[in-house]
Amino acid sequence: xxxxxxxxxxxxxxxxxxxxxxxxxxxxxxxxxxxxxxxxxxxxxxxxxxxxxxxxxxxxxxxxxxxxxxxxxxxxxxxxxxxxxxxxxxxxxxxxxxxxxxxxxxxxxxxxxxxxxxxxxxxxxxxxxxxxxxxxxxxxxxxxxxxxxxxxxxxxxxxxxxxxxxxxxxxxxxxxxxxxxxxxxxxxxxxxxxxxxxxxxxxxxxxxxxxxxxxxxxxxxxxxxxxxxxxxxxxxxxxxxxxxxxxxxxxxxxxxxxxxxxxxxxxxxxxxxxxxxxxxxxxxxxxxxxxxxxxxxxxxxxxxxxxxxxxxxxxxxxxxxxxxxxxxxxxxxxxxxxxxxxx
Ligand code: FE
Numbered sequence: 328x329x330x331x332x333x334x335x336x337x338x339x340x341x342x343x344x345x346x347x348x349x350x351x352x353x354x355x356x357x358x359x360x361x362x363x364x365x366x367x368x369x370x371x372x373x374x375x376x377x378x379x380x381x382x383x384x385x386x387x388x389x390x391x392x393x394x395x396x397x398x399x400x401x402x403x404x405x406x407x408x409x410x411x412x413x414x415x416x417x418x419x420x421x422x423x424x425x426x427x428x429x430x431x432x433x434x435x436x437x438x439x440x441x442x443x444x445x446x447x448x449x450x451x452x453x454x455x456x457x458x459x460x461x462x463x464x465x466x467x468x469x470x471x472x473x474x475x476x477x478x479x480x481x482x483x484x485x486x487x488x489x490x491x492x493x494x495x496x497x498x499x500x501x502x503x504x505x506x507x508x509x510x511x512x513x514x515x516x517x518x519x520x521x522x523x524x525x526x527x528x529x530x531x532x533x534x535x536x537x538x539x540x541x542x543x544x545x546x547x548x549x550x551x552x553x554x555x556x557x558x559x560x561x562x563x564x565x566x567x568x569x570x571x572x573x574x575x576x577x578x579x580x581x582x583x584x585x586x587x588x589x590x591x592x593x594x595x596x597x598x599x600x601x602x603x604x605x606x607x608x609x610x611x612x613x614x615x616x617x618x619x620x621x622x623x624x625x626x627x628x629x630x631x632x633x634x635x636x637x638x639x640x641x642x643x644x645x646x647x648x649x650x651x652x653x654x655x656x657x658x659x660x661x662x663x664x665x666x667x668x669x670x
Contacts, residue, residue, distance in 0.1 A: 353378060353379050353380060353599065354379060354380040354381065354382060354596060354599065355379060355380070355381050355382070355404050355405060355596050355599045355600045355602075355603050356381075356382045356383075356384075356402045356403050356404045356405070356595070356596065357370075357381060357382065357383045357384070357403070357404065357405045357406075357407060357603075358383075358384050358386075358390040358393070358394060358403045358405070358406045358407070359383050359384065359385050359386075359390075359406075359407040360386065360387065360390060360406075360407060360408045360409050360413060361385075361407045361408070361409050361586060362385065363383070363385050364619070365616070365619050365620050366383070366407065366616075367383075368615055368619065369606075369607060369612045369615055369616055370383065370603075372606075372611065372612065372615070373602075373603055373606045373607075373612070376606070377599075377602060377606070379599045379602065379603070381603065382402075384403075390406065391406070391413060391416060391417050391420065391422070394406065394417070394422050394591060395420060395422060398593070399593045400593075401591060401593060402595065403591050403594070404590065404591055404594040404595065404596045404597065404599070404600035405588055405589070405590060405591065405594070405600050405603065405604065406422075406423070406588065406589050406591060407449075407586070407587070407588050408586060408587060408588075409586045410491045410492065410495070410584060410585075410586065411446075411448075411495055411584055411585055411587070411649045411652065411653050412491035412494060412495065412653065412656060413491070414446045414585075414587050414588075414589060414653075415446065415650075415653035415654075415656070417446075417589055418441065418445040418446050418589060421592065422591060422592055423445045423446070423589040423590060423591060423592055424445070424590050424591070424592050424594070424597075425441075425443060425444035425445050425590075426444055426445075426447070426590050426601055426604065427444060428601060428604070428605055430605040430608060430609070431447055431604060431605060431608055434605075434608035434609065434613070434625070434626045435447055435448055435449075435608055435625050435626065436625060436627065436646075437648065438583070438646045438647060438648045438649060439451065439583075439585050439587075439625050439649060441650055442648065442650055445589055445590075446587055446588070446589045447587050447588050447589070447604060447608070448585030448586070448587040448625050448649070449585070449586055449587050449588055449607050449608065449613075449616060449625060450585065450586045450587075450613075450616050450617050450620065450622035450623065450624065450625060451583055451584070451585050451622060451623040451624075451625050451644075452546045452547045452548050452583070452584055452585070452586075452622050452623065453546070453547045453573065453581040453582060453583050453584070453623075453642070453644065454492060454495075454496050454544060454545070454546055454547075454581070454582045454584065455544075455545055455546070455547050455550070455571055455572060455573060455574075455581070456468060456471075456474070456542055456543070456544060456571075456572040456574055457531065457532050457535055457542070457543040457544075457545050457550075457569040457570075457571065457572070458535075458541065458542055458569055458570045458571075458572050459535045459540075459541040459542070459568065459569060459570075460567075460568055460569060460570055462541045463541050463542065463570070465570070468542060468572055468574075469572070469574065469575070469576070469577065470574050470575045470577075470578070471496070471500065471512075471574045471575060471582065472512060472575075474512075474515070474516045474519065474542070474544075475511070475512045475513075475514075475515025475516050475518075475519065476515070476519075477515075477518075477519070479519040479541070479542060480518065480519050481519065481520075481521050481540075482519060482521055482540050482541040482542055483516065483519045483520050483521060483540055483541070483542045483543070483544075484520070484521050484522065484531040484534045484535065484539060484540035484542070484543045484544075485516075485520065485524055485531055485543065485544040486524055486525070486526055486527055486528060486530070486531065486544075487524045487525075487668075487669050488513070488517075488524060488663035488668030488669055489660055489663050489664075489668075489669060492528070492546055492584065493544070493659075493663075494656045494659045494660055494663070495582070495584050495649075495652055495653070495656065495659075496544070496582050497509065497513060497655075497656075497659035497662060497663065498652040498653065498654075498655035498656045498658070498659040499582045499645065499647060499652045499655075500512055500513070500659075501655045501658055501659060501662070502647055502651050502652055502655055503579065503647070506658060506662070509659075509662060510662050510665065510666065513662050513663065513666050513668060514666045517666050517667070517668050520540075521534070521539055521540035522534075522539065522540070523669070523670070524668065524669050528543075528544070528545035528546055528549045529545070529549050529552070529553060529562065529565070531543035531544065531545055532545060532549070532550075532553065532565045532566065532568070532569055533562075533565045535565070535568055535569055536564060536565045536568040536569075543569070546584070547571075547621070547622075547623075547639065548620050548621040548622050550566055550571060550621065550638065550639075551620075551621025551632075551634050551635070551638075552620075552621060553565050553566035554566040554567070554634070554638070555621075555634065571638065571639065573639075573642040573643070575643070575645065576642060576643050579643075579645045579647070580642070580643035580644045580645040580646065581642060581643065581644060581645060582645050583644050583645055583649070584649070585625065585649060586622070588604050588607065590604065608625070608626060609626070610626065610628075610629055613625070613626040613629040614629055614630050617629070617631065617632060617635075618632040621634060621635060623635065
């Protein structure tokens with residue numbers, strides 16, 4: 328409503344006085360790797376509540392490079408990513424600034440935010456093992472470590488070892504076991520693959536359905552996206568062919584990853600941008616955001632979606648700080664090369 332009113336008011340004013348500094352700051356520019364359908368509802372809710380307009384550039388690739396090239400002239404205030412990898416990259420390149428916010432600190436558990444306050448997780452997901460119903464019995468596989476057990480030879484499917492999601496998982500293995508042991512594990516996992524790494528996470532579950540493999544690695548939200556898929560109903564069959572295994576429930580918990588946000592170094596609307604980041608961490612947006620993509624809210628006490636309650640429930644999460652995991656991603660990539668994971 329307010330946006331409409333302002334537009335009308337502007338139209339009636341002479342150009343020279345149309346923009347005052349206060350009005351100019353009443354917007355936030357976002358570079359988003361997250362898809363529009365996911366974040367637009369929260370942005371609309373934010374504008375409705377605060378009157379602050381949002382402008383978004385959506386892209387699958389190139390936004391960090393764009394930000395880098397634009398330097399001080401970049402219009403971007405916030406970068407939104409769907410994984411700790413690119414979020415860590417944008418911070419590592421010196422393209423962000425820290426945000427000290429009591430609201431963010433309270434709403435986001437410490438493992439999901441940068442100890443130096445440059446990046447903040449807004450939704451969480453775990454990397455699950457999808458296990459073939461009827462071919463893998465309950466409890467037969469309980470940990471990521473067991474994926475390297477020779478009993479699974481020729482029975483595991485995964486996407487590239489160099490994909491962001493797997494780099495974080497391998498990074499967490501290095502963090503918990505050290506590089507030498509992580510390498511052995513990765514070699515064992517590689518030896519157990521049913522086929523050369525290929526396709527995305529959902530393609531692995533499809534392969535389980537088709538009998539190509541019995542175990543598949545995949546992010547948790549893909550289960551929701553498959554089991555509710557009216558557009559491609561065959562994906563419901565893929566989802567129905569597997570049980571969900573949350574690894575390492577008896578020890579450190581399942582490996583977690585996030586989608587998140589960072590404030591750019593030269594954000595022209597930093598104050599409004601921080602307001603938006605805070606808004607995204609509050610109960611209303613957390614519930615909306617998590618529900619839209621079958622993810623987990625990061626904010627403790629936020630209602631999880633019905634689908635999550637039905638199929639996943641509560642589980643033990645690995646609480647290692649994702650900064651540690653992210654710092655080991657380069658090492659993880661070298662290990663993947665070393666063991667020829669994708670060959
Ligand atoms: Fe994904």
